[in-house]
Amino acid sequence: MGRSTTSKDAQALFHSLHSAYASTPTNLKIIDLYVMFAVVTAVIQVVYMAIVGSFPFNSFLSGVLSCVGTAVLAVCLRIQVNKENKEFKDLPPERAFADFVLCNLVLHLVIMNFLG
Amino acid sequence: MAGRKFPTVLLLILNLLSFLPFLTISFSPDHPTDRRILVLLDDLALKSSHSIFFTSLQSRGFDLDFKLADDPSIAVKRYGQYLYDGLILFSPSTDRFGGSLDLEGVLDFVDSGHDLILAAETSASDLIRSVAAECGVDFDEDPSAMVIDHTGYAVSQIEGDHTLIAADDFVQSDVILGSTKIEAPVLFKGTGHSLNPDNSLVLKILSASSSAYSANPASKLSNPPLLTGSAISLVSVVQARNNARIIISGSLDLFSNRLFRSGVQKAGSSYKYEKSGNEQFVTELSKWVFHERGHLKAVNLKHNMVGGTDEPSMYRINDDLEFSVEIYEWTGSSWVPYVANDVQVQFYMMSPYVLKTLSTNEKGLYHTSFKVPDVYGVFQFKVEYQRLGYTGLSLSKQIPVRPFRHNEYERFITTAFPYYGASFSMMAGFFIFSIVYLYNK
Missing domain, CATH: 2.60.40.1930 (Macroglobulin (MG2) domain)
Structure with a gap:
């Protein structure tokens, strides 16, 4: 009784989340997918490090930090281009994307230097 | 004819001069054995009574210079150069040396890396005692004290006072005493000494047995003796940090012909050795002290x-x-x-x-x-x-x-390939994302 109620509730919650997310604009969905990709890559690397040990520690750090940095920058972009955020309504999305590209270039330059 | 001979003679003299350094060979880092030794005696009669010891040194190539200890012409140093490589002090009763030598002079001689043999006796003078004390050896304070051993004495015809002891407690060191074991006990008659515990360089070579004590044999023993048992050292050596070597013996008789030639039978043992161990002991010890060994x-x-x-x-x-x-x-x-x-x-x-x-x-x-x-x-x-x-x-x-x-660190480590892959896939992902994001409308 209790369990079926819980799973039903979870199902209902999931369903409502899904339907609410379906109304998200496509460009934000693309950013979400990109963030997911970065986070999964980071998790894979952490698991790999736990298995083989931390020997080329600088390589590990740059690998993981490139994923984390990418995810953070993508989230920042998502905040700035979201129409519902009134805070950034004066900021054109083109300007936000240009900032994103610049930050990414700096991030990857640093990562390449630190990679080993 | 004479004019042609002259250069030949000159050449010959020059040749001889070039050999001069080999003739006056002395202690040097390449040739560390001593050569010139100053022997200071109380009495020139010691020269004949200890002749075996001196002859053995001379036959090994040492150049002995005998002087009375109060000879006013004694000098170990001239123009800052030492004239001798070794010093033998067989002058236990000398209060002050003749010439320019004094306590300070003897210590400077040792401090500059030269070797010393010091033999004391009962009633040794303060000078000899202070030389010994500077080397880390304290002779019994009572000037008339001798080492007495009522169980380890050397048997003789008369009962005596047991001051001629037969010692066989040697240090276990082949380099100091030679590789041949000294079979016969060493005859010793003289004063005992103790080692200064603050001096880590001084070493007991011949110790008295555990039944020995140091006291005046002529008087009745009223107080317990200060030096007893195997804490008494009969012969000690010092190897200084500058490699100067010192022998200190409480007995001058140890080196004498009489004890060299004497037979020895230790009390309590029925075996009588034809010859005491003194000669072997002293010879081996002198080889060590004059850097022929070790x-x-x-x-x-x-x-x-x-x-x-x-x-x-x-x-x-x-x-x-x-x-x-x-x-x-x-x-x-x-x-x-x-x-x-x-x-x-x-x-x-x-x-x-x-x-x-x-x-x-x-x-x-x-x-x-x-x-x-x-x-x-x-x-x-x-x-x-x-x-x-x-x-x-x-x-x-x-x-x-x-x-x-x-640039000497390892590059392209196999273990790190997933990290490289992740970094590059992030870059590729950024590129693809940019295209998709810009053209998705």
């Missing part, structure tokens, strides 16, 4: 990378290196390879990071190889070899160790 030198300290031959000016952390040094022992006439299995090298920076025992090829070469530790700084190769009876070796050679240069 003098080491270390040469050719070398180090290089494994596989290389040149000596680098610097090593990198984790380099593999080879270290070698040659050690020779002086036999009195030539240098022979020194063979031991306990020579160690330290790779030292404030404390030894590496301590390795060197292996030897039995031809004098000691070598080892090791890895430079994962620490950079200014290191030293150090060989500290201090063994009983041998001259101390103390070598060090400085060598800096540097860390990896930035």
